[in-house]
Amino acid sequence: MKRVIHWFRRDFRITDNTALTAALQSTQEVIPVYILSDWKSLHDWTGAPRQEFLCGSLHALSKNLESIGGRLIFRKGDAVEELEKLAAETGASTIFANRDPDPFGRGVETRLAVMTEARGIGLSLHKDVCVHERHEVLTGQGTVFRVFTPYSKVWFSLPKPSPGSSIKQLITPPGIASLPPPQLSDWGLVPTASIPEPGERAARERLKRFIAGPMKEYGGNRDTPSVVGTSHLSQDLRFGLISPRQVFTAAKKVEEELPSEGRKNSMKFLTEIVWREFYMQLLWHYPEVMNQEFNPTWRGMKWPGLADTPDAFERWCRGRTGFPIIDAAMRQLSATGWMHNRARMITAMFLTKDLHLDWRLGESFFMRSLVDGEIASNNGGWQWSAGTGADAAPYFRIQNPWSQTKRYDPQGLYIRKWIPELKNVANAALLDPPSDGQSIAPGYPAPLLDHSTERDRTLECFSKHKALRT
Numbered sequence: 155m156k157r158v159i160h161w162f163r164r165d166f167r168i169t170d171n172t173a174l175t176a177a178l179q180s181t182q183e184v185i186p187v188y189i190l191s192d193w194k195s196l197h198d199w200t201g202a203p204r205q206e207f208l209c210g211s212l213h214a215l216s217k218n219l220e221s222i223g224g225r226l227i228f229r230k231g232d233a234v235e236e237l238e239k240l241a242a243e244t245g246a247s248t249i250f251a252n253r254d255p256d257p258f259g260r261g262v263e264t265r266l267a268v269m270t271e272a273r274g275i276g277l278s279l280h281k282d283v284c285v286h287e288r289h290e291v292l293t294g295q296g297t298v299f300r301v302f303t304p305y306s307k308v309w310f311s312l313p314k315p316s317p318g319s320s321i322k323q324l325i326t327p328p329g330i331a332s333l334p335p336p337q338l339s340d341w342g343l344v345p346t347a348s349i350p351e352p353g354e355r356a357a358r359e360r361l362k363r364f365i366a367g368p369m370k371e372y373g374g375n376r377d378t379p380s381v382v383g384t385s386h387l388s389q390d391l392r393f394g395l396i397s398p399r400q401v402f403t404a405a406k407k408v409e410e411e412l413p414s415e416g417r418k419n420s421m422k423f424l425t426e427i428v429w430r431e432f433y434m435q436l437l438w439h440y441p442e443v444m445n446q447e448f449n450p451t452w453r454g455m456k457w458p459g460l461a462d463t464p465d466a467f468e469r470w471c472r473g474r475t476g477f478p479i480i481d482a483a484m485r486q487l488s489a490t491g492w493m494h495n496r497a498r499m500i501t502a503m504f505l506t507k508d509l510h511l512d513w514r515l516g517e518s519f520f521m522r523s524l525v526d527g528e529i530a531s532n533n534g535g536w537q538w539s540a541g542t543g544a545d546a547a548p549y550f551r552i553q554n555p556w557s558q559t560k561r562y563d564p565q566g567l568y569i570r571k572w573i574p575e576l577k578n579v580a581n582a583a584l585l586d587p588p589s590d591g592q593s594i595a596p597g598y599p600a601p602l603l604d605h606s607t608e609r610d611r612t613l614e615c616f617s618k619h620k621a622l623r624t
């Protein structure tokens with residue numbers, strides 16, 4: 155019987171998996187494989203929460219494949235070389251995979267195309283990570299959108315693909331050598347955070363729970379970090395435990411049953427899914443954002459830091475800045491590998507506009523710490539906050555961490571949850587800088603800077619840079 159390979163990359167599910175379904179339409183004998191990168195040392199972006207979630211999700215995928223008659227093969231090394239070897243060993247005629255929009259993934263796909271062509275092996279790559287890929291949502295002139303709102307209008311206007319069904323059976327030929335499934339210790343890492351349950355079933359449960367409850371009040375709750383008002387699906391979308399098609403269809407189905415107020419909420423939620431795809435298409439069309447500012451005006455900007463506080467970055471990472479909302483957010487990140495979106499914006503703006511540190515430092519720390527670290531969204535979020543990105547917050551719109559606290563955590567619920575030292579501090583002390591500049595609780599640091607002074611410095615830095623370039 156004809157055999158083919160399905161190469162799992164970031165699509166760890168057996169329901170509505172485009173390339174896997176296509177592989178099974180061509181034959182029943184499928185060799186599912188996951189290839190661990192053979193990087194000798196840790197990449198700067200590799201961190202325990204995401205790798206732990208990856209291992210757990212691969213374990214769940216392996217079990218799911220076994221339950222339908224298959225076996226997940228693990229290999230380690232350069233993906234193209236390993237696929238070449240596996241195809242030669244097994245006589246597989248075609249390699250199926252879902253496309254990856256990241257520059258690294260694209261690079262591998264280009265090399266894979268050369269190898270398969272040279273070896274006479276078929277290559278079948280599919281759209282799966284997005285509802286709409288990079289060339290689908292374009293302006294009337296066929297160019298790429300650089301601004302979100304018109305992008306999202308076109309995105310919503312396009313016909314949507316329906317999710318596919320679950321795979322019921324898959325036969326993996328016997329006798330194929332496999333390494334054991336990866337473990338966190340393979341990267342020399344140990345668990346550091348209490349991460350969500352990995353695997354396709356857990357992701358589907360999260361989607362179900364969100365759609366049945368929080369989605370109906372998403373618009374009102376999504377900016378309140380103390381409330382579980384968002385979907386917590388980012389790591390699931392990151393690893394393809396659910397597809398964006400499943401999310402879109404589930405939200406739309408409920409939307410039809412909702413009164414108009416409820417419909418606005420689901421629309422707001424789906425707009426966030428569109429942000430994800432907006433950033434993915436930007437990264438695809440402008441891969442240079444990985445190294446430089448999207449907006450050419452800000453390329454070459456100097457980020458001078460705080461001259462008298464050399465440990466400012468370390469204090470930001472550890473949640474010891476003396477700004478309760480910042481510290482709560484950073485501690486949530488290290489405890490769970492996840493941070494609320496509003497808090498991501500506040501902490502990112504604080505790093506760039508108050509500490510005057512390069513957004514790439516924060517981008518890298520987030521990638522290392524996040525269970526949902528997604529290159530496109532993380533880069534987009536950081537450049538948005540730094541004021542250097544596509545459709546970004548203009549540089550002069552600088553969030554004040556104290557006003558943000560008053561607006562989004564007025565009762566200090568989020569702050570107290572993550573900073574035990576502040577459990578018994580009066581609310582008022584969390585909402586404004588201490589008038590004497592001193593610590594507000596034993597064991598908790600005094601604010602390391604004055605926001606309005608640093609705000610003025612930021613405005614000056616940006617204006618000077620702009621003047622130099624014009």
Ligand SMILES: Cc1cc2nc3c(=O)[nH]c(=O)nc-3n(C[C@H](O)[C@H](O)[C@H](O)COP(=O)(O)OP(=O)(O)OC[C@H]3O[C@@H](n4cnc5c(N)ncnc54)[C@H](O)[C@@H]3O)c2cc1C
Nearest residue numbers: 384385386387388426427430495498527528531532535536
């Ligand atoms: C500085 C910064 C860094 C970020 N880094 C990442 C990252 O590495 N990975 C990541 O998935 N998201 C990132 N985001 C976007 C956003 O914060 C998270 O997607 C969101 O908090 C995840 O929680 P949720 O699943 O409950 O989101 P929900 O509010 O339920 O949104 C649903 C889904 O939409 C997508 N989404 C939501 N908001 C955004 C957004 N602003 N940009 C792009 N996609 C979005 C996510 O896939 C999310 O799961 C970042 C934002 C900022 C400001």
